[in-house]
Amino acid sequence: MRIFKFLIVALVMHSASSFSQIPSDFLSKEFHKDRRAALREKMPANSVAIIFANSVRNRANDVDYVFHQDPNFYYLTGYREPNAVLVLFSETQIESEETSYDEILYVQKRDVKAEQWNGKRLGVAGAKKTLGFDVALNAEDFVKSDINFKKFDRIFIEKFENDYRNSSKNSAEIYDLVFSFKEKAGYNPKNFLSPIKKQIYELVRATSIENTANVAQIIGRALVYDPSLSGDKDLMQFKEATDAKLKKELQKRIVLKLEAKTNIDIGFLAKNMATLRExxxxxxxxxxxxxxxxxxxxxxxxxxxxxxxxxxxxxxxxxxxxxxxxxxxxxxxxxxxxxxxxxxxxxxxxxxxxxxxxxxxxxxxxxxxxxxxxxxxxxxxxxxxxxxxxxxxxxxxxxxxxxxxxxxxxxxxxxxxxxxxxxxxxxxxxxxxxxxxxxxxxxxxxxxxxxxxxxxxxxxxxxxxxxxxxxxxxxxxxxxxxxxxxxxxxxxxxxxxxxxxxxxxxxxxxxxxxxxxxxxxxxxxxxxxxxxxxxxxxxxxx
Missing domain, CATH: 3.90.230.10 (Creatinase/methionine aminopeptidase superfamily)
Incomplete structure (x- = not known):
């Protein structure tokens, strides 16, 4: 019995010693909490921000690059693992007398088999204890959740780069989280504009057909900063058009895009996170x-x-x-x-x-x-x-x-x-x-x-x-x-x-x-x- 007790004590001491050798000078959970509060203060009433963890990138065959967290996601959470999402509400959400929250962190689920291959995961309990979240859930709960994103006046997201791989290893990878959000929020890239595209559309609307030569030059310069504009066929045609009748028709189409209604905003987070981080x-x-x-x-x-x-x-x-x-x-x-x-x-x-x-x-x-x-x-x-x-x-x-x-x-x-x-x-x-x-x-x-x-x-x-x-x-x-x-x-x-x-x-x-x-x-x-x-x-x- 004494030998058994000795072994238990030795194992505990070894585990504690190993844990103490892990770097401990990362940012504190209080820092990340303060940064979330600072962002929340900038959010208008009845709005929600959704920030996704970085995607795992493939190097070759079955070898991935070393995972590196999305800087904005890390800045707000301190979480250094993939397959996660932060949901930040402008006001406290009340589900019942016992349940209310203004933020939820969804994280990778603990998995003994996966952790044997790739290392220990923080999990829900770790997200609460180590990162200081009152409400943390498994990533699969985000996929299953019934959050009604359409009820919010504004939904703040960062621009999707469409580089999420579907490895089919589980149903709660970043690919699934993004796909689930898009379905829940009614995301349609045709219904919202990047800040630079919005500025150009407004310029097209405000400029008479007789004076659009300058607008064409501005569009050309804007392409240097945002090459994705080249995918807008109406805008590219407007840039090159010389016929006044065609220009007028293209102007009408562009104005319709400008006036399309959506509650999804991809400019707010970019601007306000820059303000916080600079x-x-x-x-x-x-x-x-x-x-x-x-x-x-x-x-x-x-x-x-x-x-x-x-x-x-x-x-x-x-x-x-x-x-x-x-x-x-x-x-x-x-x-x-x-x-x-x-x-x-x-x-x-x-x-x-x-x-x-x-x-x-x-x-x-x-x-x-x-x-x-x-x-x-x-x-x-x-x-x-x-x-x-x-x-x-x-x-x-x-x-x-x-x-x-x-x-x-x-x-x-x-x-x-x-x-x-x-x-x-x-x-x-x-x-x-x-x-x-x-x-x-x-x-x-x-x-x-x-x-x-x-x-x-x-x-x-x-x-x-x-x-x-x-x-x-x-x-x-x-x-x-x-x-x-x-x-x-x-x-x-x-x-x-x-x-x-x-x-x-x-x-x-x-x-x-x-x-x-x-x-x-x-x-x-x-x-x-x-x-x-x-x-x-x-x-x-x-």
């Missing part, structure tokens, strides 16, 4: 700052370890090893390590150059820590020393970045840093003879400088003015690919410097400032010894 809470800043510092230290270790004989893939591996060493779960986005001309490709992710030689290496990488993603870029010379040409372009980009960072102040327009950086870079390119005039349109600085980071590497935001506790990148760059219309001595130089800047009531704080940025500081760091210098693996080709 300003970070104190809890978020702790995790985001850690993700940024991990990424900056990754840059430092690569500076010390880099040698001309290395490959782009090897450098990527060092970065990502540092991330894992600090307990970061993932990379926030596909790592970019581009040597020489590859650095002139903005989103170069092949990273397959086998020998970086003596070229510049552009490294744009970010660790994801507890869901929060950094975005840090450094460009360094593989042999440890910048050439004169490389130094000229590097200092130009550095000065542009410094000018931009100084404008990360409360109340300043978020467009201001980009404008300041572009002014400096254009003047510098002119001085170096790379462009011929300040107003010349050129391809050497083809992107903006600033975007929010957070649960997404390109976190949603409204991009108005800076507010306290926003975290926004500052990333000017100059890219001169081989064959450019300038002196060959500049060819193959691609330089981007990117840092993650916290907006405060005082001066901006460079969260990634640990990673050297100046020419002098980079060269000094690259001259230091690396702990990886002695890490030599067997030659497999011998």
């Amino acid at each position: 300003v970070k809470a104190a809890e978020e800043l702790v995790l985001l700052t850690k993700a940024v510092r991990i990424s900056a230290i990754g840059q430092i270790e690569v500076m010390k370890a880099m040698k001309p004989h290395m490959s782009e893939t090897e450098l990527q591996g060092i970065h990502e090893f540092v991330y894992k060493k600090y307990g970061a779960e993932y990379e926030g986005y596909p790592s970019i390590v581009g040597a020489g001309n590859n650095g002139c490709i903005l989103h170069y992710i092949e990273n397959n150059k086998t020998n970086i030689g003596n070229e510049l290496v552009l490294m744009d990488l970010g660790a994801e820590y507890r869901g929060y993603t950094a975005d840090v870029t450094r460009t360094i010379p593989a042999n440890g020393t910048f050439t004169d040409e490389q130094k000229e372009i590097y200092n130009l980009v550095y000065n542009a970045q410094e000018a931009g960072i100084s404008l990360y102040t409360v109340g300043e327009s978020m467009a201001a840093p980009n404008q300041a950086a572009r002014k400096i870079i254009n003047a510098g390119l002119l001085t170096l003879g790379i462009i011929k005039s300040l107003d010349e349109k050129h391809p050497y600085f083809p992107h903006g400088t600033s975007h929010h980071i957070g649960l997404d590497v390109h976190d949603p935001g409204n991009y108005g003015n800076f507010e306290e506790n926003m975290v926004v990148t500052m990333e000017p760059g100059v890219y001169i690919p081989i064959g450019s219309a300038c002196d060959e001595k500049w060819w193959g130089i691609g330089i981007r410097i990117e840092d993650d800047i916290l907006v405060t009531k005082k001066d901006p704080v460079n969260l990634s400032g640990e990673a050297p940025r100046t020419v002098k500081a980079i060269e000094e760091m690259m001259a230091k010894k690396s702990v990886l210098d002695a890490f030599i693996l067997p030659d497999l080709d011998k």
Whole structure:
């Protein structure tokens, strides 16, 4: 009997020890509850919001990609598993004297067999205890539920991307949850408009047939931001039509679409979640700052370890090893390590150059820590020393970045840093003879400088003015690919410097400032010894 009791105690202690080794620094359940309350405050009377978990994506055959939760869903719930849905009501729903609620979280059902293969599920009890939901049900209960969505004046959803796979493994996968909602709510994509389509329809209605040439141009520009508009046959015909009679008929059809009635809204959540997420809470800043510092230290270790004989893939591996060493779960986005001309490709992710030689290496990488993603870029010379040409372009980009960072102040327009950086870079390119005039349109600085980071590497935001506790990148760059219309001595130089800047009531704080940025500081760091210098693996080709 004593032996049996000892075994029970040992098993309990082992289980407790194993549980304690699970990361415990995720966002608190109180944070997620507060965020749901903040969203509910923005909802009009008699409305409901439905937010779905991410879909499981297939990699090949019977292998799926590692599941990653939809950021909005995680922000509101803290739930990190698939096949779930959150229903958020603007007012308390009363079913009886004993039963009332203003939110329901539907989650994956506990399943011993499935958990043996794929790990433990939180389940209903876990959703209540760990995530703090008063009402949590199994996902299959959503499919079976009799929620009358049509009684609400407004139903808020995010745009469906139609990438839900029906694996037929169970009847409560995300495919089934979405399908069930569409049936219950009377969802018909023809009966509602995206915000950009609604604006264009209203413009078509308000414009006389004689003045529609400008509308056609606006439609053309809108297609760049929303390619799905190309599927609207009436709108595309209206854009190309020259016959006044045909234009008038198409205008009537478009106005009818504009006036179609539906209580489903796909614009509310996108706008209001952006408003909530663009300003970070104190809890978020702790995790985001850690993700940024991990990424900056990754840059430092690569500076010390880099040698001309290395490959782009090897450098990527060092970065990502540092991330894992600090307990970061993932990379926030596909790592970019581009040597020489590859650095002139903005989103170069092949990273397959086998020998970086003596070229510049552009490294744009970010660790994801507890869901929060950094975005840090450094460009360094593989042999440890910048050439004169490389130094000229590097200092130009550095000065542009410094000018931009100084404008990360409360109340300043978020467009201001980009404008300041572009002014400096254009003047510098002119001085170096790379462009011929300040107003010349050129391809050497083809992107903006600033975007929010957070649960997404390109976190949603409204991009108005800076507010306290926003975290926004500052990333000017100059890219001169081989064959450019300038002196060959500049060819193959691609330089981007990117840092993650916290907006405060005082001066901006460079969260990634640990990673050297100046020419002098980079060269000094690259001259230091690396702990990886002695890490030599067997030659497999011998």
